[in-house]
Amino acid sequence: MAIEHNFRLTVDGTYKRHAPAGSQSCWLHFTAAAKPDLEQLLSSLSIHPLAQQRLMNGTDIPTFDEYEGCFFLSLFIVRPSGRTVNVRLLTGSQYMISYMDENDPLVDQVKERLLNHRGQALYPGYVLYHFLDLAAIRFLQVIDQIADRIQTLERQVFATPFANEIGREIYRMKTHLHELRQIAEAQEEAIKMIRHADLPYINQETNPYIEEVASRFSRVPAALDAFKESLSAIFDLQLSLKSDHMNVIMKTLTLVSVIFLPMTFIAGVYGMNFAFMPELKWRYGYPFALLLMATVAMLIALYFKRKGWWGETGTKEK
Amino acid sequence: MAIEHNFRLTVDGTYKRHAPAGSQSCWLHFTAAAKPDLEQLLSSLSIHPLAQQRLMNGTDIPTFDEYEGCFFLSLFIVRPSGRTVNVRLLTGSQYMISYMDENDPLVDQVKERLLNHRGQALYPGYVLYHFLDLAAIRFLQVIDQIADRIQTLERQVFATPFANEIGREIYRMKTHLHELRQIAEAQEEAIKMIRHADLPYINQETNPYIEEVASRFSRVPAALDAFKESLSAIFDLQLSLKSDHMNVIMKTLTLVSVIFLPMTFIAGVYGMNFAFMPELKWRYGYPFALLLMATVAMLIALYFKRKGWWGETGTKEK
Amino acid sequence: MAIEHNFRLTVDGTYKRHAPAGSQSCWLHFTAAAKPDLEQLLSSLSIHPLAQQRLMNGTDIPTFDEYEGCFFLSLFIVRPSGRTVNVRLLTGSQYMISYMDENDPLVDQVKERLLNHRGQALYPGYVLYHFLDLAAIRFLQVIDQIADRIQTLERQVFATPFANEIGREIYRMKTHLHELRQIAEAQEEAIKMIRHADLPYINQETNPYIEEVASRFSRVPAALDAFKESLSAIFDLQLSLKSDHMNVIMKTLTLVSVIFLPMTFIAGVYGMNFAFMPELKWRYGYPFALLLMATVAMLIALYFKRKGWWGETGTKEK
């Protein structure tokens, strides 16, 4: 693919030229800075107004559209930060026009691959493949990152099950997963549509490559679904651990209350100031009262023991 | 499209005329006030009685029906208030009849677009497209509004997790989302049916426009699904925060109860009025009792500390 | 359709005659009382034994079966009480046999419609349509009733969130919705099967009518699904409100306990009967003790205030 032959004469701008020399087709990449040039180029080519508009404005989620003589593909890649960025590709039989708002190493990686495989640079289908492939690699890297974060979260729940922060972290990750999930599902569908579409510009030779990247990308939504279920399981686990905790706290409170309330009551009784209370005069009234309290406490403790409410929580309730 | 040529002679009413002059087809819009005229018009045209009935009475959810020589489309748009309003369109090869109960800026916006693109005004398919496009834009605006409200709710949960109002707001939004979801899903399906139907009145040229609006509209049910999951996640988060809170409250209650109950019991014991209580006569009986209480309190506090029940809730339970 | 021409001569019974005169086809309706006549009629016609059996015994859920020369449709209608009732229809090219165990205004409504549109009475397809249409109307009426009951329930939760009765009402409605849901889903499918089946007795003209009723009926299972989600949302809301309530109760208990336990302890200390307790002899010992108690109470209250546990629950936890 080369840019010189076709458009150089009519289009004049600041877009980067990635096309290796000596071919009949070309790949042009534009960023926000070169948007006016792109607009000029598009109006000089007979591209469907809707395709032009989509290329200029982008889409909210990945999309694949066929037009007469070309097709438009709106991809998303994920930055290591987890933010998604839109890549727009317009592919015809002799050209590929790509657009990204920001500079991203992705474009240089595609260029480098094409320079390494000059044979592939002859067909827009290969350029498309490298974009899809690098987008898939980016997503799979973020998938790995998320998997690591979930494992960290999991260890954290086992280590400090009552940390407030965990509930918030689960919420934040869930929200992030939802967003990625919608992008990934639409992207999976868009890639499948390329496979099923009857596109003459994607030649016989590149088909297995598109197939392969589609099969690899299908791992992404599946993994995101699994993450969501993992987060739910972690949430359930934490809930269960917290309820166990509350259980132990309540048992402690109940045990102490139930033992000391009757003892304090007995002490209160013998603290009354009635003129005639025979026990107060007894020689062993005091030890008797203490013994009475101890007996009551013991009986209650025994009851608790027998109910299985005292000691290890892991023992059977009777 | 023009109204003058075909129907002017037979139909006489208060409906608005939006059709630009000089064409073979016309677009007629009716509101509740012009319902009798619409009825008269329909009976003068050979339209299927079911189509007539649907146009007059509307439908509960978006619907697409094909009849011989025409098709009926019942759309819904959302007002900024979130309320949905029914738009009914009957499209033939030479005409488009639209009906709305209330006045809505939508109709003037379609008219304005047609006047700006007079070429498009020749085909009913373009009128249809502008209706669908403006309906999609309305939905996407409401989607943005809801997204903002959910973000506000989210910040509110992090700021004041125990606000009663949040549970109620989540409920209200869920209910609203359900309603929008049903409308949006049916509308998505109705738009897809236009694409897949074999309609001669929607010419080759307008097809990509319908495709494009269908692809854009498909964002709506997906976003509503995502919102529903976000609300569930916020509900779970609040539940988790509340349970953390209850945990802290219960721990405080337990700690104070369990420390003071034994101390009060000891005070109660030495408040008894037995004639023979040796400790009461001791020179240092009072400091001894205070020391005893302090020791008991300290031991219990230590037990709590070692259990990890005292202090930060984020520390590991032992 | 007329009953006189074909069967009058051979069949003699108590079934009602609804067929308008002067046509080649007839519609016969039977109830439990006329079951013997129906049995006699069926054996005199060459109807598939399975179709006969189904007509006599009915089905648990709506069903559509094709046989050679006829098809069997088992419909369900809902009574205003919410109870479902089975309607069985056997349709051939020249006849329609209907059966219901009980008398229901439905049959008279179909008859009245046919008498009003005598042209339609010529084809069994129209009779079928009126049965389907009236069944759909009945379901949609019950849907409206349920929607009202859910709104009442919703208002009730906001008004008296702790009413025991609400949980029970939610349960009862859920159970009822499940039952209706299964009937409605099967009925939707049965109606769709009529549309897709290749039936010669349903002529070209009646097809759009069947389509229309199918489209209208598809609202029923969708609405039932939405109700189910509404009930779940109400349940969640009530759960959330109850947990808020418990929160407030527990805070009150904790606040009062935690303030009075230390004060009571101090009172207990100065209620001890030690011979040597210097404070008891102080001139201002009593005010000192009261001040000590008040100070402790104040400090605890302050701690609670600063933690945000006192006062409005809607304020931020610190």
Next chain:
Amino acid sequence: MAIEHNFRLTVDGTYKRHAPAGSQSCWLHFTAAAKPDLEQLLSSLSIHPLAQQRLMNGTDIPTFDEYEGCFFLSLFIVRPSGRTVNVRLLTGSQYMISYMDENDPLVDQVKERLLNHRGQALYPGYVLYHFLDLAAIRFLQVIDQIADRIQTLERQVFATPFANEIGREIYRMKTHLHELRQIAEAQEEAIKMIRHADLPYINQETNPYIEEVASRFSRVPAALDAFKESLSAIFDLQLSLKSDHMNVIMKTLTLVSVIFLPMTFIAGVYGMNFAFMPELKWRYGYPFALLLMATVAMLIALYFKRKGWWGETGTKEK
């Protein structure tokens, strides 16, 4: 169908003979006791080794497999106890071989039906139908049993909402439903596969019978799904009732604690032994103290009343 003509000469065993005399096809039933005979028979016929293996070993879930010249159907029936039992059927154009590990009345019921309808006994398709029909009847009987048990459970929750046993019963039923569900879903699919398969041995005449049993059987997985939702609803109901209960308990505890803690504190204050406590000397000190306590208690009770925490739980919270 008859056993005598084809195989009698070569096969010699203990299998039961159910085939009525005078036909060209036969049905042979084997149980575990006759397994060696079955093995011998299979090796003498040219049946696909996989079909032989499946017939001998059975399958975990219902399965339908086509082989050249025959097909294998593995059915499951339910015993009244809820246990599922495997029935294996190998059907060719001239024979049907059935196998069950245990004796079950099912086989005799099929035999009896064939003897009553001797015309049907000529085709393996009818034998198959009777097996399927009786299997469906068995499943539907168990469905009825489960429905009854769920209604009992429901009444139990309303009567004794705090019975421990209910949670366990729900669990046991859920587990049982899961198992039945998997069997029933696979069986439904297997029956559908017979309908869709192009089997010459199932003649034109038996097709409607297979259709009918398929339509009847489809009720089973639907009912099992509904039961699962009912159990979840009962679980939710019980949870809600328990939480209401806890609410009432906690309110009682809080009310009593919050009323008596301040009163006991006042009593404690006047139980202190300070030398200078003016109130103790007052003429009406004691009634004053009692009045003070009563006032405090009244104020608290009033506060509770006004908050709506006292009395009926069904009243509005303020």
Next chain:
Amino acid sequence: MAIEHNFRLTVDGTYKRHAPAGSQSCWLHFTAAAKPDLEQLLSSLSIHPLAQQRLMNGTDIPTFDEYEGCFFLSLFIVRPSGRTVNVRLLTGSQYMISYMDENDPLVDQVKERLLNHRGQALYPGYVLYHFLDLAAIRFLQVIDQIADRIQTLERQVFATPFANEIGREIYRMKTHLHELRQIAEAQEEAIKMIRHADLPYINQETNPYIEEVASRFSRVPAALDAFKESLSAIFDLQLSLKSDHMNVIMKTLTLVSVIFLPMTFIAGVYGMNFAFMPELKWRYGYPFALLLMATVAMLIALYFKRKGWWGETGTKEK
């Protein structure tokens, strides 16, 4: 299949030879140690670069890809430990190349089976079948193991419902099931794709074998789904049992508190030191006070009994 005829002359390595002698096709197995030989072999054959790459690098989940002249199948087997291991198979009309990173008895089992059925060794389809069959057997064994572990867990919940460990075990199993589920679902789909693909190298004879293993393998994802539901049911059961437990604890606390708080208050009243307290002087003041306390306690106990809060929790609440 034999290795000697085709490749022996050109390829020279350490791969194992499993091909029985005297056939036209061969099966070659490689492990990590023989990776260089595999690379050399692949480059000497005209295999699609993507197929080569997949064979060398493996896939994350089971995959099936068709290339011109060959197809690639990436399978997973489970070790008894529950860990999954990747098996990669490249199948052409005359050869089968398999690769596993580690040594596993699987390969020897396939070899042994082929040596026992020498006729089967002539076709790559049979080798494929044995791989699939052994993979299915491995999965089904692990399914049995998991079923046993779940039954143990179930018994544990009934025996010791408050064991902390159960929540953690449920979490661990859920996580493991998710992973297996994704592998199993993809493997099921890959096996189905073999069935539906139009592969000339899998001859007519092996087709039923692939069908049979597909049908058997479909049990795996279904069982994993059922396990997931069982774990959720166990989680719910434990939650329910824990809430019952908390209920009983809270009732005990409430009962004891509510009985002793008023009694202690009365004791506190008669412990006050007012100069003028008539009751203190009464002859029977002390018994009167004790009686008063007992009466209050009795009334409260009666109230609890009547409310149904005392005694068995399984009784009806009034």
